[in-house]
Amino acid sequence: MNNPAALREQPAMQTNTRRRALLAGCSAHAVHDGLTDLIYVLLPIWQVQFGLSLAQVGLLRGAYSGMMAGFQLLASRAAKRWGRERLLVGGTALAGLAYLLVGQAGGLTVLLLALMVGGLGASTQHPLASSLITDAYEPGGGVKEALSQYNFAGDIGKTLLPGLIGLLLIVVDWRTSVTLMGLLGLAAAALLWWLIPAREPAHVRSSKAANTAPSAGSPGGLRALLATGALDSAVRMGFLTFLPFLLKSKGAGTAGIGLALTLLFIGGAFGKLLCGYLGARIGMMKTVWLTESATSLMIILAVFLPYFGLMAMLPLLGLALNGTSSVLYGVVPDLAGPDKREQAFALFYTGTIGGGALAPVVFGRLGDATGVPVAMVTLAVMLLLTLPLSYAVQRGLSR
Incomplete structure (x- = not known):
């Protein structure tokens, strides 16, 4: 009793x-x-x-x-x-x-x-x-x-x-x-x-x-999530690498570049908080499609907008650019068995940190060969690969 x-x-x-x-x-x-x-x-x-x-x-x-x-x-x-x-x-x-x-x-x-x-x-x-x-x-x-x-x-x-x-x-x-x-x-x-x-x-x-119902997790969904997180992190770090050079080409000085990064980071911080709640309300896949599509569009707009238009857009771009990460973190426990959570989080963070570390080297070479605008458009297009990957993650969650 x-x-x-x-x-x-x-x-x-x-x-x-x-x-x-x-x-x-x-x-x-x-x-x-x-x-x-x-x-x-x-x-x-x-x-x-x-x-x-x-x-x-x-x-x-x-x-x-x-x-x-x-x-x-x-x-x-x-x-x-x-x-x-x-x-x-x-x-x-x-x-x-x-x-x-x-x-x-x-x-x-x-x-x-x-x-x-x-x-x-x-x-x-x-x-x-x-x-x-x-x-x-x-x-x-x-x-x-x-x-x-x-x-x-x-x-x-x-x-x-x-x-x-x-x-x-x-x-x-x-x-x-x-x-x-x-x-x-x-x-x-x-x-x-x-x-x-x-x-x-x-x-x-x-x-x-x-x-608590036992769960064996979803290895396939976890692999798709790892690929999504690594790709998202790579594009984010690649964009941050190119942004100062893009701003300089639009006439920004050192102070302007510093202000731009501050605006982007403020938006990014709140994006991490808000998008986690959004993902809990409307689901992981819908949120990822929303944030990644918006990020891709705004990266392309950043290439063509004048300086002041780009500055005005940066907080919103930061929100979408960083917000996806909270949504992805939130589904790691759903895809890992209860006894494998530490390992699943470790794999996920290792993948995202690795993707972020590799991106400036790879995209830096691309920027040298093609120029910053072409490299940034390439980043935007590559980010859209997260959309089918998020569908694979959703299938893992459904199982």
């Missing part, structure tokens, strides 16, 4: 668990993405400080992102043995420790090793925080909306932490600035240790298990 008092405790306990899991996941995403994008602010300083070539500068950036992308699958597997919560907290602490080491670096070798340590710590965040939120929200619904908030939080971190270190660099040197960022990472790890919900009582776990 069920204990009435225990049954009354369940809704309040589940609500608290959901809130703590969402806050923990969003905090981890904001801190990790912020620490990752700090590197863009610091690279020019390191180049002057250590006399680096452009190839060495690229090596530093690639070391962090390569470690982050390459170890995500390993992090998802290690979570099964060591525990998701421990690994997420440990990875966040490792990212903070890396910046403490950066603050002590006297040359390229130590700097490179420190950034590799930071990338290793960052590899835990995407798959583990995503699955933490998914598991917390699945019993009561709202997974897609929660993941869109998680996605939005990453963009907040990308805006706040690089801006914060920019302000710090006005009053203190770069070593002090990165040391403070390292301490922030360690503080975030302590916060996560406190925030991540404790293991639930046995009667709550058994109740969830009884009400």
Whole structure:
């Protein structure tokens, strides 16, 4: 016989668990993405400080992102043995420790090793925080909306932490600035240790298990989703690579290019939040068709519009350009079995990060050969390949 008092405790306990899991996941995403994008602010300083070539500068950036992308699958597997919560907290602490080491670096070798340590710590965040939120929200619904908030939080971190270190660099040197960022990472790890919900009582776990239907997932749908995400990410990074050159050809100066990117990123941040909710309301395929078709059209318009017309369109373009990612993240749990979520998220994030990293190289060569306008139109046409891919994803969901 069920204990009435225990049954009354369940809704309040589940609500608290959901809130703590969402806050923990969003905090981890904001801190990790912020620490990752700090590197863009610091690279020019390191180049002057250590006399680096452009190839060495690229090596530093690639070391962090390569470690982050390459170890995500390993992090998802290690979570099964060591525990998701421990690994997420440990990875966040490792990212903070890396910046403490950066603050002590006297040359390229130590700097490179420190950034590799930071990338290793960052590899835990995407798959583990995503699955933490998914598991917390699945019993009561709202997974897609929660993941869109998680996605939005990453963009907040990308805006706040690089801006914060920019302000710090006005009053203190770069070593002090990165040391403070390292301490922030360690503080975030302590916060996560406190925030991540404790293991639930046995009667709550058994109740969830009884009400959750087993699912083997859809490997074919997951492969189609991975291809969709990689293609979407590649086009997004390719567009961001070409946009400054397109703006310059229309008469924009440095300040104008900076303003344009700000408008695009503001639209993109809200797109990640809003499109996740839209996908939960009208479905994944309809939302992807809407956002990707709009993005493709606006990329073509960007080539032909005058400067002020392009500037006015950029927030809307950012909304559609970035919004698709939240819709795609939201269906990863639907296509993966409950015991394979960390691995599915790791695969998805590895694919999207890989596609985004490869795109500037491939499309840069295309731009050299054909010119920026032709390359951007090619991007727009290529993006339409996500439409049949999203149909394949929908078939996987229907099964």
